[in-house]
Amino acid sequence: MEPDLSLLSDHVRELDVDGYLIHAASTDSNQRYLAGFGAPDPFVTLYTPSGLHLLVSGLEYGRAQKESHADTVERPSDYDLSEYRQQYPEHEATARMHADFLNTYDVDSVAVPETFPLGTADGLRKHGIEVEADADDVLTVIRSVKTADELDHIRTVQAANEAAMVAAEDLIATATVSDGVLYDDGEPLTSERVKEAIEIELLRHGCALDETIVACGKDAADPHNRGSGPLHANESIIIDIFPRGKASKYHSDMTRTFCKGEPSDTLREWYELTAEALSAALDAVEPGATGADVHAAACEVYEDAGLPTFRTEPTTEVGFIHSTGHGVGLDVHELPGLNPRAGELSAGHVITVEPGLYDPAVGGVRIEDIVFVTEDGYENITEYPIDLVVE
Amino acid sequence: MEPDLSLLSDHVRELDVDGYLIHAASTDSNQRYLAGFGAPDPFVTLYTPSGLHLLVSGLEYGRAQKESHADTVERPSDYDLSEYRQQYPEHEATARMHADFLNTYDVDSVAVPETFPLGTADGLRKHGIEVEADADDVLTVIRSVKTADELDHIRTVQAANEAAMVAAEDLIATATVSDGVLYDDGEPLTSERVKEAIEIELLRHGCALDETIVACGKDAADPHNRGSGPLHANESIIIDIFPRGKASKYHSDMTRTFCKGEPSDTLREWYELTAEALSAALDAVEPGATGADVHAAACEVYEDAGLPTFRTEPTTEVGFIHSTGHGVGLDVHELPGLNPRAGELSAGHVITVEPGLYDPAVGGVRIEDIVFVTEDGYENITEYPIDLVVE
Known part of the structure; x- marks a missing residue:
């Protein structure tokens, strides 16, 4: 049974953002709940009112396709991470990949949990994505x-x-x-x-x-x-x-x-x-x-x-x-x-x-x-x- | 045996910030390492070249004094959290307490791990503290x-x-x-x-x-x-x-x-x-x-x-x-x-x-x-x- 995300859809509209974003391992319960998938290393889950999208490591790709709630699952090889790595330090290469991933779904602004990693947030902001910490932490309300x-x-x-x-x-x-x-x-x-x-x-x-x-x-x-x-x-x-x-x-x-x-x-x-x-x-x-x-x-x-x-x-x-x-x-x-x-x-x-x-x-x-x-x-x-x- | 933090001291000087800040439970290994203390709920650890300072819940206060590496341990009752809670929503009350805590140690700018919670970072920034994600994640280097x-x-x-x-x-x-x-x-x-x-x-x-x-x-x-x-x-x-x-x-x-x-x-x-x-x-x-x-x-x-x-x-x-x-x-x-x-x-x-x-x-x-x-x-x-x- 997948969770009822109508409250999340309402919340995204209220906050006037394009989506809700998580970047965490599944030890983060918001991640496990929203993605419906467990992995030991951090991965990205994007919720928009029109779909749920995952960006996971190549190693987790097959399992995420089988087990997660997502409508689409992608991996770094779907983006230009290798090329970015040749030009930029690791955190900048990753930030560019994350921004490209959001652009794929026409997402320019996201709300994120209070615990969202600052490094990822500031990386996205540098590439023009608005990132807002959700003071209501709505996923914890939904999960309750x-x-x-x-x-x-x-x-x-x-x-x-x-x-x-x-x-x-x-x-x-x-x-x-x-x-x-x-x-x-x-x-x-x-x-x-x-x-x-x-x-x-x-x-x-x-x-x-x-x-x-x-x-x-x-x-x-x-x-x-x-x-x-x-x-x-x-x-x-x-x-x-x-x-x-x-x-x-x-x-x-x-x-x-x-x-x-x-x-x-x-x-x-x-x-x-x-x-x-x-x-x-x-x-x-x-x-x-x-x-x-x-x-x-x-x-x-x-x-x-x-x-x-x-x-x-x-x-x-x-x-x-x-x-x-x-x-x-x-x-x-x-x-x-x-x-x-x-x-x-x-x-x-x-x-x-x-x-x-x-x-x-x-x-x-x-x-x-x-x-x-x-x-x-x-x-x-x-x-x-x-x-x-x-x- | 306490960890050798001379590399952290150098790094803080290189980044030209007043201190290094962590806000996490001890499931975060950087937190456990720096604080030398384990607690299931998030707490705050501030490193400055002149000392290590903890802000923990009242429930953890006694144990943190005994077990942690910190030079000083404080708790919310040392600050105005209760008063702030009467005037502001929870996240704003907490942000004010965090800013007051940093002010106590004359800290206006901090570097933080890439995984530092965005909600806490943006709360501090609103109160004039500079918060910078440490792209080198120096604590993970020191811990290695x-x-x-x-x-x-x-x-x-x-x-x-x-x-x-x-x-x-x-x-x-x-x-x-x-x-x-x-x-x-x-x-x-x-x-x-x-x-x-x-x-x-x-x-x-x-x-x-x-x-x-x-x-x-x-x-x-x-x-x-x-x-x-x-x-x-x-x-x-x-x-x-x-x-x-x-x-x-x-x-x-x-x-x-x-x-x-x-x-x-x-x-x-x-x-x-x-x-x-x-x-x-x-x-x-x-x-x-x-x-x-x-x-x-x-x-x-x-x-x-x-x-x-x-x-x-x-x-x-x-x-x-x-x-x-x-x-x-x-x-x-x-x-x-x-x-x-x-x-x-x-x-x-x-x-x-x-x-x-x-x-x-x-x-x-x-x-x-x-x-x-x-x-x-x-x-x-x-x-x-x-x-x-x-x-």
């Missing part, structure tokens, strides 16, 4: 509303994610405890060992990840700490897994917090509050509500309990110190946001809802579900149970 | 010469890579053959199964990879085909593994070609020629030789045997249809190149040497070693044997 196929991809990755969380929780459940440290098969059970189990389970389900969080105690009190070393009993262990489907390239994202043994009263209370904040935030999710509304619902639960948030204490380093969630798709962090400045939710949005509390004196707690915004509310595709104590 | 620590990282990843290749070759060696198809434990041995074994072995060695190539028969005849489905006897199987150390972020890269059973005479001949091309190319590696010289040495072996290369037939789709190699470091493809336009090699360069031959009627053959350029030649850090037939 998912097609049925995209939702299926995310559902598949979330199923793998839940299997990986089972593998992780099982290791904690079957661990023995000695002197407050968890042991597995006579060795201390480390964050690294749990991450390895998570990754192997994900691999078996066709997923990969760059990083994962298995953070215990003080590590868990820093939301960006990935965790390391032996896991301890009676402390919180945050496990946050955000894998990518290797074929589909879509992500999912889920967090659970566990405690082996006896959590402190404060940890128990924080866990219950966080489950309540999750519930309150989810209740606020529906088309037309804003990401700011959903964030406010989570903040209120914490603030009513007398705990700090960025709303009540903008420079606090303890309490609820991040936003309530984010969109998920080709990027693990994408639109829409759930934060004080975030706009309206729409059906087709895929978001995480992930309140949490942090304090080095207590540890960290975060519970994160991933949900689809639907016409009449939301569908929570997260099935993993919400339980602190692992036995 | 490795420190002793960087060489150690690459050596470590290559050791993991060799262990993964052993796991792959073992699966092929122990496979049984029925009707020309390889079987493992009663199931057809697929490209996917071999890739899983490679990835699990790499994980156990602290490495990861986004993609790997296990391509058989016709798949192997396309150098960018990742391979899929059952592996066959008597055909070539190209295995190309390019993992990244998860902690160090440095890569290695190695390819071997295997055949289970009886290769055709042509396949045998191509394998021997490719081993010879590898050897000839390696003989040409020394400081002062150019990447073009090394590429020519490989081409000559094939051309002497009457096989097509891009030099003799620029549009050929069979024969030796790629460059002879590339630099390896934080990026799996970086400077220097080994191609007709590539410049001089220096001690400290890390390069792959990877001649190959491709034709759908025969299959594909590629042999790739990774070597360090040294003061008096090169050190080949690849220990894996070069043998076609797997028994």
Whole structure:
């Protein structure tokens, strides 16, 4: 299923430009989405209301013709790159080829993503092409509303994610405890060992990840700490897994917090509050509500309990110190946001809802579900149970 | 060990600008290298001959202070971002903060990498900062010469890579053959199964990879085909593994070609020629030789045997249809190149040497070693044997 680009067509007309241009490898999700094609080195995708045109390396030419969404695919040998290279330095030769490519489609002005490479933009400008950074980054807006196929991809990755969380929780459940440290098969059970189990389970389900969080105690009190070393009993262990489907390239994202043994009263209370904040935030999710509304619902639960948030204490380093969630798709962090400045939710949005509390004196707690915004509310595709104590 | 930035200091003076600026996440290797710090969302790094200055999100502030190379680390709350957000749209508020940050260090003009985001550049220009794309992309030049620590990282990843290749070759060696198809434990041995074994072995060695190539028969005849489905006897199987150390972020890269059973005479001949091309190319590696010289040495072996290369037939789709190699470091493809336009090699360069031959009627053959350029030649850090037939 190809994406619906009518919004892009409207946007190009509104900006009064001839087309929309991307120059990036497919690690750039706007590129992958618009071209419908993956390549490790940068290539050029031109959208105009009358067609989609690719300029790729000779090595990628055959595959781009087969796999991409493009109406036409060209390569440097269709232009005068070799001749230009004999007369000009590499960046100027490439700029001339890019300008020739745009001229082929009668394009004199383009909008581009904010992240478009400056070198390419200034090269085109020197050859009379108007290049305007799109302050609305419209492709990220378009990408935030998912097609049925995209939702299926995310559902598949979330199923793998839940299997990986089972593998992780099982290791904690079957661990023995000695002197407050968890042991597995006579060795201390480390964050690294749990991450390895998570990754192997994900691999078996066709997923990969760059990083994962298995953070215990003080590590868990820093939301960006990935965790390391032996896991301890009676402390919180945050496990946050955000894998990518290797074929589909879509992500999912889920967090659970566990405690082996006896959590402190404060940890128990924080866990219950966080489950309540999750519930309150989810209740606020529906088309037309804003990401700011959903964030406010989570903040209120914490603030009513007398705990700090960025709303009540903008420079606090303890309490609820991040936003309530984010969109998920080709990027693990994408639109829409759930934060004080975030706009309206729409059906087709895929978001995480992930309140949490942090304090080095207590540890960290975060519970994160991933949900689809639907016409009449939301569908929570997260099935993993919400339980602190692992036995 | 921090990188030697004297070349960057010289370059900034030559370009007659006040500093060098990066705005990117640490997935951008120039950013990771210059900042000495990894973060998943874009942040700003300013180099001036008098110091290195970071502007990171509040969430990354503590970690950036501890881990980065920077002399100073600041965050949005050190500037007027919140006030600007009340008056201006997001991109304008951010542009004002960036301009204020540069003004703090008396910087009115900056050079930036070619890939610097256009939105950020144009925002700064509106506020009177001169922004110039650095056509020499000097950081990629600086990064190409490795420190002793960087060489150690690459050596470590290559050791993991060799262990993964052993796991792959073992699966092929122990496979049984029925009707020309390889079987493992009663199931057809697929490209996917071999890739899983490679990835699990790499994980156990602290490495990861986004993609790997296990391509058989016709798949192997396309150098960018990742391979899929059952592996066959008597055909070539190209295995190309390019993992990244998860902690160090440095890569290695190695390819071997295997055949289970009886290769055709042509396949045998191509394998021997490719081993010879590898050897000839390696003989040409020394400081002062150019990447073009090394590429020519490989081409000559094939051309002497009457096989097509891009030099003799620029549009050929069979024969030796790629460059002879590339630099390896934080990026799996970086400077220097080994191609007709590539410049001089220096001690400290890390390069792959990877001649190959491709034709759908025969299959594909590629042999790739990774070597360090040294003061008096090169050190080949690849220990894996070069043998076609797997028994």
